[in-house]
Structure formats: structure tokens, C-alpha cells
Amino acid sequence: MSTLPIFADEEWRLPSRGRVAMLSLIVGESAIFTIFVVAYIYYIGRSTYGPTPRILEVPIFNTICLLSSSLTILLAEHAIKLGRMRTFGLWWAITILLGLEFIGGTAIEWHKMIFVDGLSIRTNLFGTTFYSLVGLHATHVVIGLIGLSLIMLFTLLGRVEQRHAERIQVFSLYWHFVDAVWVVVFTVVYIVGR
């Protein structure tokens, strides 16, 4: 610690409040996911009846889409920082499409599990933990998609400008988190638990 007093011309820099807040939110969200992941792992193989994780098909294409959306949003962040608004809008739209593909893929997966395999949240412990953990993640994807679409709407209306680059970055942190959590969920549900 410096013992010198601060003078008016000295530089005084503070972290961005948006970034601090979003990182705090991510820490809190991580704790929620941790609890659901722990519950999933604890209950692997404890179902007393009904379908088992054998019925799962590994959603490789979905995963590729969701993870590459992290890359496209990164390119969008880069574009808005440089003020290239058309490029930004393009990458942003691709991010939304990739997110929609993921959520659509989940819908198809769930439809098959519910109507072909007969697994619902009340069938057995596997159903309970699977739908709650994957559903929790899907909820976050949906919330992210709503946010992405709102920003897309404002971009199309021409309300998003280069000076909003930091806010876009703060929002993107959330999307990166949603993608990163999927890596954990994917590993636990489709690799460890199957």
C-alpha cells in the first residue's frame, strides 16, 4: 500500500459495475447449478423402476451449435467494439439461430423421451433429476434467447451503437456462462451418468 496521499491528477480507475454485477450473478447461478448437479450425480442408478439413462442419445449436434454460439457472440462483441454495426448484427443473429437450434433440439429430445420412452418428471428418480437439471439449463438458454432477441430488435431499430459495446459485453458474459454450464451438464448427464 502506498502511503502517499491521492492527488486530483492521479489516475483513479474502478472496475465496471455491470461486469462486477454480472460476475456476481454468475457466481450465484453456479451455486444453483452445483446443487442440481450434485443431486443428479447422487441419484445416478438409484431409480427403483422405469427407464434408465440408457435411453439417452448424445446430442452432439446441439452441443456443437451451443458451444459455437459462444464464438459467434465473441465475434459480435469484437465487431461492436470496432463500430462495425452490420457485422455485429449478423453475428448476433447467427448466435440467436444457434441458440434456437439448441432449444429446438432439446424439445425434440424431450418429446421422444416423454412420448416414446414414457419418461416424465414423476416416473422415477432419473426422470426427476434429468428434467430438472437439463430443464434448469434450458430455462437459462430461453432467458438468454429473450435477452439476445431484445438486443437484436434494438439493433434492427438502429438503437444499438458503438458506445453500447460494454453493455453488450456484460450481457455476453451471461451467454458464455450458459454455454460453459452446458459443458458440465453434458459431461454429467451424457457421459458420466449414461
Next chain:
Amino acid sequence: MADQTYPIPGSFDATPSRGAAMLEWLHSWVVTVDHKKLGILYILYALVFLLVAGAEAMAIRIQLAVPHNHFLSPELYNEFLTMHGTTMVFLVGMTIIFGFGNYLVPLMIGARDMAFPRLNAFSFWMTAFGGLLLYYSFIGGFGLYGMGNAPDVTWWAYAPLTAKAFTPGHNTDYWALALIVMGFGTLGAAINTLATAFSMRCRGMTLLRMPLFVWLMVVTSGLTLITITPLTAAQVMLILDRYLGAHFFDAQAGGAPIVWMHFFWIFGHPEVYVLILPAFGIASEIIPVFSRKAIFGYPAMVAASVGIAFVSTTVWAHHMFTVGMTSVSNTFFVLSTMMVGVPTSIKIFNWIATMWGGKIRFTTPMLFCIAFVFQFLCAGLTGIMLSIAPWDWQLHNSYFVIAHFHYTLTGSFVFCMFAALYYWYPKMTGRMLSEKLGKWHFWLFLIGFHVTFDTMHFLGILGMPRSIYTYEPDRGWTTLNSIVSAGAFIQAIAVLILAWNLISSYLHGEKAGNDPWDAWTLEWATPSPPPAYNFAEDQVVRSRRPLWDLKHPNDPDWKYER
């Protein structure tokens, strides 16, 4: 502007009627995003529920004062037991810490408001309506008999008692949903506090110059992020079990009720540190000012606080020694729990060292803080006793445990909150609280506290279990229970004196001025109550005691501080 009048076309009277002015005033409190108003709202909300939960505690103590009593029905007793615990932890404890945090953190770091004022208002109203939702259960939670039915599964709500089969009706749902709603409010408040403390500091307010109260609010908010959320997750699971027929805690389908215990205490134990850490912060502000010395060992205090937060996340299963864990887990949780004693001892040592050789002024806030240090030490000692697994096997779920945690939550947390009220009330209202009534409040509450909770230790050792509705006269608990109940009445009188003091001093109290205590942190540099913008000019800080530097330009702190 206010004293200018403009002629209005047409000839109606422009001065609003008394009723309209009143409505305007109320409206300004409902739509406010000012951190000071929201802080006061939080504190008032907490004080109202302190009276409510206190009344529930009194009913419980009347019921237990003599054996075979029928003051309450067994059903109502369970409801009061649950609601007392839930209210005190969530509606009083969590709200009052974020109340003081809201009010003081921006002022102490020289900011004009919280980082996100609208999120702040949102958080408060979520918390407020969560509390109302919880209390609506008294009239709306249809139970077995088709009448209002409050939650009655105790505040830890162990599975499988909470399953639909064992708790029909909606009272448990009110409990879970209200806490989920309040959980979101708390999460918002914690995020806001962190963003404020990190991103809104005035020039020169480095992290190691922040007042300790701000530091402790930072640590507490960080801990809140990772403790409230597991509770929310567990309650979502409970709701899924109850409404969608999921099997998380359903033993018949292979689920494990013990998982609820783990999840609840992963929240539950750090939660008491979430409550007590701001209390530490308050003591660390008040004790130096009334000892006329800078705090002893500031960096050690910061390190100990962060240390407590880390250790507190690894101790939860000491609530579960009687569950039958492996001896390895038992040993781990015994040792981690004992570890808590290290950073807390550093803190107690530093508070005493701050007082040592100081010129102590025995004002009401200081008295509460001195009592806090003593009682927190006692609470820590019984905590170490209970951390020893074989000892805990004997005393688990007895009144000894009740005595221990009321020593921490009443003897330490509530004492510090009272100290904070006396200390910062002049800043919030511009008027001093009456010292005479304050002394009465302090001594009566101190005596009542010790009569009640010291005696409870003996009841626990004599084998009285917690949460029981009544007991047989031949157990030898009768006299002690009557003493405990008598102490509760003394405390109730003391709290009513406080309530009277808060109201009467607001109307007739002595004017406070900017800095009635000759204190050193930035909140005392503005008028009392502070204007909406807090500080007319941006502050520049050069040490941990900016006002000391201003008052003693020849002997400023920054010359010596390292």
C-alpha cells in the same frame, strides 16, 4: 424553487390539501430508488417483523412456562415455532443487514447511490412481498380443516415431513414460495452491494481504506451469493416434489431425505455467518469511535472476515452428527467447525485491543457492543463444545443448542443491530435517540437475555428437547422453564422501550447535527439526514479515517498508515 409561487390561470387554490400531501409523501416512498429511503424501508420492515416474531416467541414461552399448559393448541404451537424461526432469520435478520448496508455502504464510500438504484428498489419490494406472502398463510394456507394454516414444519423443514402425504394443504408451499421470492430479492441486494463497493468508491478509497462495515458487507454479500442460491435450488426441488410428483426427497422411489438435510444446511450454516458478519462490521465501526482509537489490526480484521466466509462453507454437516455419517466425515466436520474459532478469536482479540488503553465513552451503542463482545465469546465457546461430535450426540436437538444459537443470533447479532440503531439513528433522522431510555433498554435487555438464555443451557444439559409442545411436571424442568419465560418478558419490555424511544425521539429528540459522535467515516461528513445526492462534492480520501484527517490537519492518519 419551493418558496416561489406562480399564478395559475383560473382561480383554484394550488396548495395541495393535507390528504393529497400525505398521499404524495407516501407515493414518494413507494416509488423511491434512493438508497437511503430504501435502507430505512428495509430497517422499518425488519423492526415490524421483529415485533411480530417476538410476539410469537412470547406465546411459545407462555406455553412452556409451566408443564401441561394449554395456552396454545399443539397445531398453533408448531406454526408459531416455524414462523418465529423463519421470520427472525429471513424477515428480520436478512432485511436489517441489507437495510443498514443499503443506507451506509454508499455513504461510507463517498458514492451518491448504489450501483443499480432500480435493482435496489426491485430487491426491496421482492423481499417485502415475499414476507407478506409468508404471513398470508395464516389466513390463506388451507390446511386439514379448510382454514388458514401457517407453515408448521419448523424452519429447517426436514423431508419427508414436507412431502404432500405428510403435510397436505398449502402451508409448506407458502413457506417455500415466499422464501424463493425473498431469495431473489436478497440475491439482487447482494449483487448490488458488491457492485457498489467495487465500482462506486470515491477517489482514493482503495480496498484497504474501506471502512470495515463496507468490507463486512462485501464479504457477507459474497457469501450470500453462494448460500441463498442453494436454498432456492432446494426449495425448487421441494416444489417439484409437491406439485409435479418428482422424487427428490421421496424415499419410496429411491430418493433420500438426507439430501434435503445436506442442501438445507449448506445454506443454513453459512446463513448465520451472513447475519453475523455485518454485526462484526457494526462493532468494528462503533468500538473504535467510542474508544477514541483507530481499530486495532485493520488488515487482520479484513483477512479474518474473508477467512470466516471461506471456513463457514465447509462446516454444514455439524448439524447432522446424529444422522450417522462416516467417522471420516464426522472428523472432518468437527475439525472444520473448530477452525471457525481461529478467525473469530482474532476479531475478539482486536476489539479488546482497540478498547485497551482507549478513552472509552459508555454511550448506549458502545454498551451494546461491549455486551456483544462478551456474549459472542460465550457463544463461540458453546459452539466449540457442540462441534465435538460425541458431545453433540448427547446434546443434539436439546435446549443447549437453542441456547447456543440464541447466544449468537440474539446475544451477538441483535445486540449489534441495536447498537447500530442507536449509532446511526441520528444520521437517518437528524435527531438523537434518548440516552436515558437507551440505558433502560440496554440494561433490561441484557438482564432479560441472560436470565432467558443462560438458563436454557442448563435445561439442555438436563435433557429437555427442542421444539416440544409441553412436558411432564416430574422432569425437573419446571422451575428453569419459568425462569426462562420470565426473562423473555423482561426482554419484551426492553424492546417495547426501544420502540417507544424510536417514535418519541423522532418527534421530540435532541437535534443531532452532522457528526454527533465525533466519528471518522464519510457518512458523518454530510448533513443529518443526508440530502438525496449525499455529497455536494466528490470526496477524496487519503486514509481509513477521512474525517480524522479533516479534523486534525496537523496529524493526519495517512502519514502513518500502511
